[in-house]
Structures are given as structure tokens and as C-alpha cells.
Amino acid sequence: MPQFPLPPGSTLGILGGGQLGRMLALAAARLGFETAVLERDADSPAGQVATHTIVGGYDDPAALEALARLARVVTYEFENVPAASVLKLQALGVDVAPGAEALSVAQDRVAEKQFLNASGAPTVAFAFADSAAGAAAAAATMGAPLLMKTRREGYDGKGQRWVEHVADAAGAFEALGGRPVILEAPADFVRELSVIAARGRDGATAVYPLAENHHEHGILRRSLAPALVMPHIAFEAEKISARVLQGLNYVGVIGIELFEMRDGRLLVNEIAPRVHNSGHWTQDGCSVDQFEQHVRAVAGWPLGPTQPHARIEMLNLLGDEVDQWAKLAAEPDSRLHLYGKRDAKPGRKMGHVNKLRAL
Numbered sequence: 001m002p003q004f005p006l007p008p009g010s011t012l013g014i015l016g017g018g019q020l021g022r023m024l025a026l027a028a029a030r031l032g033f034e035t036a037v038l039e040r041d042a043d044s045p046a047g048q049v050a051t052h053t054i055v056g057g058y059d060d061p062a063a064l065e066a067l068a069r070l071a072r073v074v075t076y077e078f079e080n081v082p083a084a085s086v087l088k089l090q091a092l093g094v095d096v097a098p099g100a101e102a103l104s105v106a107q108d109r110v111a112e113k114q115f116l117n118a119s120g121a122p123t124v125a126f127a128f129a130d131s132a133a134g135a136a137a138a139a140a141t142m143g144a145p146l147l148m149k150t151r152r153e154g155y156d157g158k159g160q161r162w163v164e165h166v167a168d169a170a171g172a173f174e175a176l177g178g179r180p181v182i183l184e185a186p187a188d189f190v191r192e193l194s195v196i197a198a199r200g201r202d203g204a205t206a207v208y209p210l211a212e213n214h215h216e217h218g219i220l221r222r223s224l225a226p227a228l229v230m231p232h233i234a235f236e237a238e239k240i241s242a243r244v245l246q247g248l249n250y251v252g253v254i255g256i257e258l259f260e261m262r263d264g265r266l267l268v269n270e271i272a273p274r275v276h277n278s279g280h281w282t283q284d285g286c287s288v289d290q291f292e293q294h295v296r297a298v299a300g301w302p303l304g305p306t307q308p309h310a311r312i313e314m315l316n317l318l319g320d321e322v323d324q325w326a327k328l329a330a331e332p333d334s335r336l337h338l339y340g341k342r343d344a345k346p347g348r349k350m351g352h353v354n355k356l357r358a359l
């Protein structure tokens, strides 16, 4: 295992070549690190700015060996990293952060909710099923409406369906591909919030102020941060963050998606064991952003401060909205972040803009 803190000049491995990997690589470079990105695509947003790119699948043994030769610490930018790849890297003497426990919890919506509730982080009521008959029985017990989601591999609202009537549950199970599902009670929320938090190798934690998030078609459209919240909500978010980070013996930055309920409670929707789109505001709202914070944590450096120096409205640039770059670049209070993606397919995250407001 490597010695911590990792000195500048060391190489940090990153699984995944998307925009989150790109912004991690840029932050790592600013602290003097080299980066090695493992990604299937030879021309990826992260690969364009990394020191090294290894082209291969995340489960390709030769690619993982090449990564292990370059980097003794590996992190990732998406949560569906195969467990076998983590084991393989660890067997090669590589430290993977965040660790296998965080990944296994985040990859299965049922394990995630069970972990959260056991840690004292409340969620909606839920049940799970592996068959159409099981889904029908669970729905009959819970009542409708409810939200059915595949246990694994859903993102940006994909792999989920509302079930309006108990009698529709078996059909919804089949429509989701006949895969194991979770059934969730509807959250009667007034808004969606998220918190970005970090834990270092020494167990120290740092929590950013809450962001208020607005989605469209399941994709994050806009975040406002710091969100204007009642003090008890901010306090609750910090408590939840501490419980989750400690419960997972976590190292790195985590994104925790929350529902602010009509009755004043704060429930956890899901956790992302990585930097998070709703934390992009920290790039222009805080002196140490979520990307540098993550690099600091996994490299065993001290965590940085999280207090904001501006209020930010973060807007994702989806598809051809990125064509507005010249207009946005001319706005004195807008900071443009573009991902270097060649094709602006509809709904694809091409960049984001942080609009600065007075705090």
C-alpha cells in the first residue's frame, strides 16, 4: 500500500473518462499530481487533460494491470465500477478510494436504503421484489401510488416507473426488464436538496452548504447554492453526512441527494460515492471545490475549507445549449466549464455555467 500523504508528482488513477474525471484530473494537476485515466474511448473528456490514458474496459485485466503500474491510488467518477475490478486492483497493491463498501452500498438501491436506515439516515418506506408476483404482493402491502426502480444500474431517472394502481405492479416489473426492483413510497417533498461532503484518510470530515436542485426529465437542470434553508435542515444534513461517511469508513467526496419533506423532515434519496453534478457550484463558490477536495482526501492531504464566498446558480448545458458559449463567455458574472465532447446529442451534458450572485 502507498504511503500517505501522496507527494506531488505521484500519479492518481481515475476509472472513467467523462466530465467528472476531467474535472478531477484538472484539480489533481493543479496540486502537482499526474493522472492516468482508464476509459474505453480513446478521445474522452478526461483523457484530453490527463497525463496518461489507458484505453480499455473497466473489467479488462490488462488495462487494470497497466493502471496499477502507473498509479498506486485509484479513484473513480461513476458508481458502477465492477467489484471484481476493485479486488483486482487491490490484489495488485493499489489503494481504491472510496472503498469497496461504499461501492457495494451505492450499487444496490436496497442495500443503500438498508445501510442508510441502519445508520440513522432516514429514507422513504420501501420493499423489494425479484418477480412479478413478488412485486404485486409488495405493492398490495404498500399501497399505490409508488415508484418502482431497478435495484441496480439506474441513473438520471432511467430504470424507474410510477405505479399508479396496485394492479399495475406486475406489468411495471416486466416493463423494467424483469430485473430485481425496489418499490418506494412516494416522497411528499417540497424540494430536492443535496449535500456534498468529504472524509479524509485521518477521519476528518468537511461538509459544503446545501444545494437546491431542479431536474427536468430526470436530468439535473439547475442548482442554487448555498440553498436558503432553515437552520434545522442544515443541521440535519450535517448529521446525515457524518453518519454516512463514518458508516462507510469513507475516503473521498460523496454526494447525498435529499428530499426536504412537506412535514419538515429531511430524507435521503440516494448517495453517489463520487463527486456530483450538484456540487459543481463549489468550483466558483468556494476556495476549495469538490474536485480538489476529493483529490486531497484520496491523496491523504488535509481537507480544505468549505465555506462559500459567493452564491451560485449552476446551469447544465445540455445538447446544443452549448452553442451559447460565446454569449455566456461575454457575461462578466458567468464562469463557463466545457467538457470537450465532440457531439452535442440531445440531453447530453456538454458543459455547465456557474452564475455568480452576491452571497
Ligand code: AMP
Residues within 6 Å of the ligand: 124, 147, 154, 155, 156, 157, 158, 184, 185, 186, 187, 188, 192, 215, 218, 257, 269, 270
Ligand atoms: P433517483 O434516480 O433515485 O435519483 O430518482 C430520480 C428522481 O426521481 C429524483 O430526483 C426525484 O425527483 C424522483 N424520485 C426518486 N425517488 C422518489 C420517491 N420515492 N418519491 C418521489 N419522487 C422520487
